[in-house]
Amino acid sequence: MTVEEQVKEIVSKIAHIDKSIISREATFKEMKADSLDVVQALVAVEEKFDIEIPDEEAQKFRNFGDFVDFVAREAAKKKG
Amino acid sequence: MSQSSAQVRVAVDAMGGDFAPGEIVKGAVMAARQGDVAVTLVGQQDAMAAALRSEGAPPDLLECVHAPDVIREGEAPALAIRHKRLSSIVVGTKLVKDGKADAFVSAGSSGAVAAAAATYLGMLQGMERPTIGGGFSSFAPNIVIMDLGANVDCKSHQLLSFAIAGTVYSRTVYGIARPSVGLLSTGSEEGKGNEAVKEAYGLLKKSGLNFIGNIEGNDILAGKANVVVCDGFVGNVILKFYESIGDHARVWLLGKYPSVKRLVGWAFDRVLPIRKLSYEGEEEGSGLLWGVNGVVRIAHGACKAEHIVHGINAARKAVQVDIVGNLRRELELYRAQGIL
Numbered sequence: 407m408t409v410e411e412q413v414k415e416i417v418s419k420i421a422h423i424d425k426s427i428i429s430r431e432a433t434f435k436e437m438k439a440d441s442l443d444v445v446q447a448l449v450a451v452e453e454k455f456d457i458e459i460p461d462e463e464a465q466k467f468r469n470f471g472d473f474v475d476f477v478a479r480e481a482a483k484k485k486g
Numbered sequence: 487m488s489q490s491s492a493q494v495r496v497a498v499d500a501m502g503g504d505f506a507p508g509e510i511v512k513g514a515v516m517a518a519r520q521g522d523v524a525v526t527l528v529g530q531q532d533a534m535a536a537a538l539r540s541e542g543a544p545p546d547l548l549e550c551v552h553a554p555d556v557i558r559e560g561e562a563p564a565l566a567i568r569h570k571r572l573s574s575i576v577v578g579t580k581l582v583k584d585g586k587a588d589a590f591v592s593a594g595s596s597g598a599v600a601a602a603a604a605t606y607l608g609m610l611q612g613m614e615r616p617t618i619g620g621g622f623s624s625f626a627p628n629i630v631i632m633d634l635g636a637n638v639d640c641k642s643h644q645l646l647s648f649a650i651a652g653t654v655y656s657r658t659v660y661g662i663a664r665p666s667v668g669l670l671s672t673g674s675e676e677g678k679g680n681e682a683v684k685e686a687y688g689l690l691k692k693s694g695l696n697f698i699g700n701i702e703g704n705d706i707l708a709g710k711a712n713v714v715v716c717d718g719f720v721g722n723v724i725l726k727f728y729e730s731i732g733d734h735a736r737v738w739l740l741g742k743y744p745s746v747k748r749l750v751g752w753a754f755d756r757v758l759p760i761r762k763l764s765y766e767g768e769e770e771g772s773g774l775l776w777g778v779n780g781v782v783r784i785a786h787g788a789c790k791a792e793h794i795v796h797g798i799n800a801a802r803k804a805v806q807v808d809i810v811g812n813l814r815r816e817l818e819l820y821r822a823q824g825i826l
Contacts, residue, residue, distance in 0.1 A: 422614055440564075441562065441564035441565065442563070442564040442601050442604060442605070442615075444564070445564040445565070445567065445568050445601065445605055446604060446605045448568070449605050449606065461568060461569060
């Protein structure tokens with residue numbers, strides 16, 4: 407499973423969103439995820455990949471693709 | 487006080503509530519002195535130490551965990567738990583998550599407590615959002631209303647999950663074998679209500695729950711349904727209106743019938759427990775947060791020490807009867823039938 411697929415799985419489960427509507431271009435608002443969904447997803451992803459997503463970075467995510475790219479970069483750094 | 491293996495461990499948010507930390511610490515000390523529960527206070531070290539000193543509590547009576555941040559009422563809950571990861575609410579919730587406490591009690595921001603519980607403890611499968619349930623014990627002792635304020639906007643399937651949680655509540659707390667479930671609406675007919683309520687009616691009808699249809703506001707205190715299902719916006723408005731009735735009725739009667747002032751005072755103080763409407767019984771002053779994977783009780787912001795004692799004891803009982811496991815098993819049954 408790719409990082410994108412894993413993150414999609416987490417977001418889909420937490421926000422009860424059909425995976426088919428989660429695209430790289432979609433914003434959380436467009437996916438009808440509320441602020442608690444987003445926070446829950448951030449924490450779940452941090453735990454899954456054992457990374458930290460600083461709030462200032464999270465605020466820069468324009469869409470799901472930005473979120474996935476950040477997670478992929480941090481996960482790769484973690485692996486070394 | 488040394489902890490015995492049988493003791494339930496309850497973490498208490500020392501910083502939450504209108505009278506924190508004083509009343510909260512006082513209640514925690516009273517509960518710890520009972521000896522049947524191990525209490526851990528969570529909050530700012532200096533504030534907790536000062537409050538413990540003023541209670542004359544010996545240093546080994548209870549444990550303290552330092553949490554430097556405080557989430558204030560009015561802060562956006564989801565953002566607050568993210569920005570204030572060292573707040574008493576987040577630290578206390580994580581004690582449960584990490585297995586260092588069996589339950590968490592807080593009189594802090596209800597939204598933040600619910601958000602922290604959903605985020606760090608996770609939701610039981612079948613529950614999307616936490617819900618707060620409670621009853622109006624004076625007039626209608628065997629009813630539970632869900633939700634009382636955790637979710638202001640609800641989707642139809644969330645209302646269904648509240649009905650299931652309310653059914654488990656009614657069975658576990660009131661011992662009612664097959665609780666009746668009423669959907670609060672603006673009329674008893676199936677087509678009444680907003681879109682979420684109308685959709686929920688259909689879901690509840692085929693749920694296998696003991697659904698009796700829509701009920702109206704005047705049916706609540708009549709006890710027409712054991713479980714009253716509504717969104718948290720409606721539930722919270724009802725709760726606060728109800729809580730205010732006693733004091734206003736007393737003032738109104740005294741103004742209307744000044745010649746029987748003593749009788750009115752006597753009636754309200756001795757006969758009618760109306761001023762304590764929703765604070766009676768073991769549920770006094772706090773409610774269980776349903777749907778999260780752990781025992782969390784949210785106390786009324788204006789609670790005093792005795793309410794904290796009740797909250798801690800009720801949390802202990804919830805752990806001992808495995809109330810979370812009961813709900814998990816019930817939800818699994820509905821999920822297996824494809825209802826959730």
